[in-house]
Amino acid sequence: MTAAAPGDGERLCLLCDEHDAMGGMLCPGCTKATVVRLECLPDLYAGLLPFLTPSTAVSQGRSGKGGPAPLPVVEGVLDLRGPGGMVGVAEDWLSSVRDARQMRQPVPAGSVEARLKAAAAGLLANMPWIAVSWPEAGTFAAEIRDLTRSVRSIIAPEPAVDRGERLGHCPAMDSAGVLCGAVLWLPRGEKAVRCEWCDTRYPPYVWGQLKTWMTEDARARDAA
C-alpha cells in the first residue's frame, strides 16, 4: 500500500506507523494484537514455570565440586517471574493509565500470579480508552509486545515461521460497521486467505475485489 503524508485530522498508528482510519492512537490491527497479548500474559507466566526446574535437575545430578553454574536462561525466567518482571511491567502501566485517567490506585495484593492477572485485566478494561486517546499507547503497546515475545522465546522458540505474503488489512466490517483491520497473510503455497481475527475467508476469486476494497480503504484514509 502506498504511504501518503498524513493530512489534517489523520493519524498514524503509534505502534506500526500505518494510517489509522479510526483516527485513534492505535490502529484496529495493533489494538487487537495488544488485547491478545494482554490476555495471554497469565498463561505465559504459568508457562515459564517448567523452565525453572532444568537447572535444579542438572545440579542434583552432578557430584562435581561446586556444582555447575546456573543456566543463563533460568536467570531470565526468574527475573520474568519475579516481582519486577512481568507483573512489574503490567502494574506500572496500569498505574500510569489510572494516573492519566485520575482513577483510584489500589495497592496490589496477593501472589505474583494473582497480581499479574489483576493488572492484565485492569489494562484490558482500559484498552478502548488507551487505543483511542492515550498518547502513551505506542510505548505501552510496544513494551507489552516485547514482553510477550521474550517470554515466548523461552517457552516456544520459533524456528522463524514464514507467515507468507502480507496482503494488507482485512476489509471486513462487523454488524456494527466496525472495520476489522487485522493483517491478512497469504501462506506460501496456499490458495485461500483467512483472517486470523474475524475468520472471514477470501477465496482466490474475490482477491481482485479484495485489492479494490483495500485500495478504496487507503484512498478514503488519504482523503479523510
Ligand SMILES: [Zn+2]
Ligand atoms: Zn498499528
Ligand SMILES: [Zn+2]
Ligand atoms: Zn478480519
